[in-house]
Amino acid sequence: MNKNKIYPQWYIVGPLVLYVMFFLFPSLLGVLYSFTDWSSRSGINGISFVGLENYIEIFTSNRDYASGIVNTLKFTLISNGIKLTVGLFLAILLQEGVFGKGLYRTVFYLPSILPFVIIGLVFKSVFNYNTGLLNTMFETLQLDFMKQKWLSDLNIVWKSIYGVDAWRGIGYVMTIFLAGLNAIPRTYYEAAVIDGANFWQKLFKVTLPMMTGSIMINLVFGITYGLKVFDIIYVLTNGGPGRETEVLTTYVFQLYSRGQYGLATAMNAILLIITAVIGIAVVKFMSKQEVQQ
């Protein structure tokens, strides 16, 4: 009866060709090039196979590329932890009958429509030690002890980055959670209330299990974003002070800019592998949770 509504399988050929041509093929080619000494002079010198040399360089070099990998993973973990926790809290708060919740939702979401470069430039100015808005405000309020070297103190700089990242991303996470919350039937909460459940019991026994889908979306998006993070760090600190906030992508950018394409693609391949492994693991785990429910 519905035969006419089922489209033939060859319809997938178009997207598949595009996917293979513009993603799969370049990605595999990138992995292949990561085993070569491809550089900006290869047009003259040619490209030679160097085996695992690029990968060995990444993990053993004095330049500490490995710290870029660690920083990337750290950023992914912490930034998502902050955004998911606060985003969920705000979503729950704004789903309830808070006065002006529509306005709050808009206000919280607004930063996420701004480009990171603009946000970075604005916050770079806000964080300026001598003339920045933040330290000036503390000075005016006679709270001099709160003044910080926001982007040049090794103990503060990551916190500043997380703060800006959360300011921008929480609204987006919150919106996805709100969609998930709205999909939970009210009857579940009514039943829970009749059973005498308190706020936390409702949260952990009803809300969170029913939101596996939106949590998974946020996690997958958040993890892929975190592993690929570049612009916010590039604009705010450019990997500094020193090498403190270098991540995989800032190193890739530097290497590519220097014409060391082989090494850059090796770093990209590592990024691809980490992203794929973590992404697949998260999806599998969350799907399992969903099925069990």
Add this chain to the structure above:
Amino acid sequence: MKTKWFSVVCCMIFVVLLSVGCGQNDNGNAQPDASGSSDDQTTVFDDSASDVNGEISFDGEELSILVSAGWMDNRYDTIIERFEDTYDVTVDLQTIPADQYFDILQSKLDTGTNADIFWIQSNPFAIETTIVRPEEYCLDFTGAEWKDIMYEARKASCVHDGKLYGLQIWHNSPEYVMLYNKTVFDELGLEIPTTYDELKEVCETISAEGMTPWFIPGADGWQHQLAFFQIGGVYEANMPGLYDQLNINKATFAGNETMLTVLQQFKELSDLGYFGEDWIGSDSTNASNDFGDRNIVMAMANSSYIKQIKEETGTTDEFGLFLLPLADNNSFPTNPAGPTMFGYKGTSHPELVKAFFDFVTTTESLQELLDNSPSYTNLDVNDPNLEQHWLPEEEVFMSGVKQSQMVTPVLQTGTKYTNDYWMDFGADMVAYCLDQMEANEVLENMDRNRAESAEITGDPNWN
């Protein structure tokens, strides 16, 4: 059945559009081939190709220029406006923050999406290295009318294999020496320091008065390295022949006693807070006001900065210049290098690029350039009709410098592949000041970077 055919037609249209889209270049630039040849355009110019009289029409065309902040700024605005009016074209000036410029330029060159005109900090070595790769990326201006506007020393940064590729219009003032507030020095009874110990004592006295002794804008990313590189003369003096040895890979930065001393002294001053409360996070945006307000007393700057401070702040304080005495240096930072303008070989309108170079090098444009540059007191060009504005402070300072102190060029210009890693070295210096690295590791990284650059370039001394 109809739906099926409709889908097939849609797919075919999609594929055709995709092919057409892939075949075009959005910015209209044709990517140069790796061999450096270009079949469809003339890239060698001679006087007969002139279009000043309007023989060639550029109506409605757009000329894009990619430049680092500080190299053109507002000083070219009037020239650009006149150029736009004269040729009825639009100039798209893309000014990139200094700390990001090199990466962006290199990416654009590598991907064939560069602007029609681009700038680089050139020197006689830089033009041969991986940055510019003139045969591949630059228009050949050999025979252009303006070739004699540059003195030979500057032309060396623009010529490769006998062909002229770039145009360098820069000033000839003392560059990045120590600029100091003479009035404050007099009031505190301070003398110009000539050794590191004296410099430290001066800093101590100034600091005790609540002022920043030596302002360094670390957040700019490119300024703090000057303290290391501008005193190249002292490295050569303490180890004669060092430059030559570095250029043939017979010497290294790592382990050089004088270089280590300079880094250690720099860190000591940083630890003592003499560069300011947060020099790593400070930029130079407000520096002239801070000079005028006496918040800062010394900085590495060009002599013309004195003029800028006085004009912008109205201060009545007097200023002077002295040689940076880290490692007891007394050499003058001779530097024939400077920001240099190149035409991109992949441009779709090389004649318009040529017209711009011709236009900039007229006496009228040069005078506008100088008059609109608060930070310039002169232009180092061969144009007798140009009215220069030398400062008395420059004349006083230069009268105290002997010719023997000016022999060795600054380290970044005098040694191969060094300037390419200016920003990396700066990041490493900061890491060292934050105790994330050792001094010798900073130098080792420079050696490694230079070796990589040399290897990529195919330099026989490294291969």
